[in-house]
Amino acid sequence: MIYLDNAATTMRKPEGVIAAVVKAMESMGNSSRGTHEGALDAARSVYRTRVKLGRMFGCAAERVVFTCNSTEALNIAISGTIDSGHHVISTDLEHNSVLRPLYRLQEEKGVELSFVPADKKGNVDYADFERLMKPNTKAIVCTHASNLTGNHIDIRRVGEIAHSRGALLIVDASQTAGAFPISIKEMSVDVLCFTGHKSLMGPQGTGGLCVGEGVEIRPFKVGGSGVQSYSRTQPTEYPTRLEAGTLNGHGIAGLGAALDFIEEVGMDVIFEKEHRLMTRFYEGVKDIEGVTVYGDFSRKRSPVVALNIKDYDSSAVSDELSEEYDIATRPGAHCAPRMHTALGTVEQGAVRFSFAYFNTEDEVDTAIQAVREIAQ
Amino acid sequence: MREKRLYLVITFHTTSAAMAMESLCAEKGLPGRLIPVPREITAGCGMAFRAEVEQEQSLLEAAGAADIQVDGVHKLVI
Known part of the structure; x- marks a missing residue:
């Protein structure tokens, strides 16, 4: 299979990740549950991964909180900081993992929402963030990169706007964590939500949030913590405050190995290769008659190319790519309803080709040829 | 595009039901396979049995x- 659905999950993982998960499943107890060697093995592994993530994202290790994925992290960040009477600014680029928690707050708590619109190319105008600010704006919740077009939002710029008005910046880094340098300190990010199984190349079921200094998040869930057992309430200290229950220790061990791999190869090397593959594909398909490519390719972006062929149903194109060419892509709506509305692809959806470090130029060329043949 | x-x-209604x-x-040896839901049925995403x-x-x-809950049954030229 030629796997070009890396924006959904990177299917090929570094060998060290697989080995680390297997080793963890052979030797690990439960982190923070006693001090026998099995428990300590797990606690040390979790801690090492926490430290590495903190280093990658410019965050203190004890403020790196593990979750199952980005969606859980975003739910924790959004529901734990925003309340009745607050106003929130988000964007048309968002995934449902941002939109649905916000819509729920709107429905249940009367939270006011405003959205920065995207233009036909999927870009935002930064003046709109300023324009939409209100005295009760509590937060800007915003993706770092669209999962549909791959376009980036300049988080640093949005962070400056948020902080100049006393608002928080909560970032969905699902499509960028691991592939682009992110420093929550330097980029004025208050909460960074990430997943472990995409560009970070770790196992599914891993992810988390980096919580900036001074940011208070109410726990989404409470329960076992392995410390302060006689307290009737969840400990207030990070990361325990937001980590009730047994962590995915086996997955986190794999994520730790994935971080080692990224450090060893170099994030810039990974970015350069993914970007080269994406550009090769884009250049190969953009002028094929009947092909429409979405997004802005003149700026820094994530390695995603979403397209349609004539008026063909994106589901049918993706199915043909899979059945006839053994090429894996994603069709349909991509959980990004506002983005599809902005692009005018609500009915047709789009076929998304997304690239990762382990893809090759030969695979890209085969995919270009497949698009050419389907468009004939 | 194929014919x-x-x-x-x-x-x-759910991916679980499709699975x-x-x-x-x-x-049971019944032929067919899963495909992305065609847009003639609904815009969006998900999978269907063809x-x-x-x-x-x-x-x-x-x-x-x-006891598998079916949402809809369609005859489509796809």
């Missing part, structure tokens, strides 16, 4: 007997 023809397309259908059909139109009765009976 279109008439197919039976069964949709489900249950695939598993049931594999077990089979030959002649299979409608046997597939629906099997689904019913196994």
Whole structure:
């Protein structure tokens, strides 16, 4: 299979990740549950991964909180900081993992929402963030990169706007964590939500949030913590405050190995290769008659190319790519309803080709040829 | 683009139900496969079970007997 659905999950993982998960499943107890060697093995592994993530994202290790994925992290960040009477600014680029928690707050708590619109190319105008600010704006919740077009939002710029008005910046880094340098300190990010199984190349079921200094998040869930057992309430200290229950220790061990791999190869090397593959594909398909490519390719972006062929149903194109060419892509709506509305692809959806470090130029060329043949 | 023809397309409310259908059909030797939901049925995403139109009765009976909730049954040229 030629796997070009890396924006959904990177299917090929570094060998060290697989080995680390297997080793963890052979030797690990439960982190923070006693001090026998099995428990300590797990606690040390979790801690090492926490430290590495903190280093990658410019965050203190004890403020790196593990979750199952980005969606859980975003739910924790959004529901734990925003309340009745607050106003929130988000964007048309968002995934449902941002939109649905916000819509729920709107429905249940009367939270006011405003959205920065995207233009036909999927870009935002930064003046709109300023324009939409209100005295009760509590937060800007915003993706770092669209999962549909791959376009980036300049988080640093949005962070400056948020902080100049006393608002928080909560970032969905699902499509960028691991592939682009992110420093929550330097980029004025208050909460960074990430997943472990995409560009970070770790196992599914891993992810988390980096919580900036001074940011208070109410726990989404409470329960076992392995410390302060006689307290009737969840400990207030990070990361325990937001980590009730047994962590995915086996997955986190794999994520730790994935971080080692990224450090060893170099994030810039990974970015350069993914970007080269994406550009090769884009250049190969953009002028094929009947092909429409979405997004802005003149700026820094994530390695995603979403397209349609004539008026063909994106589901049918993706199915043909899979059945006839053994090429894996994603069709349909991509959980990004506002983005599809902005692009005018609500009915047709789009076929998304997304690239990762382990893809090759030969695979890209085969995919270009497949698009050419389907468009004939 | 490959040639279109008439197919039976069964949709489900959840991915779990779609997986249950695939598993049931594999077990019972009923032909068909999962495809992305065609836009003629709904814009969006998700998966559907595609089979030959002649299979409608046997597939629906099997689904019913196994308590698999079907959302819709369509005959489409796709």
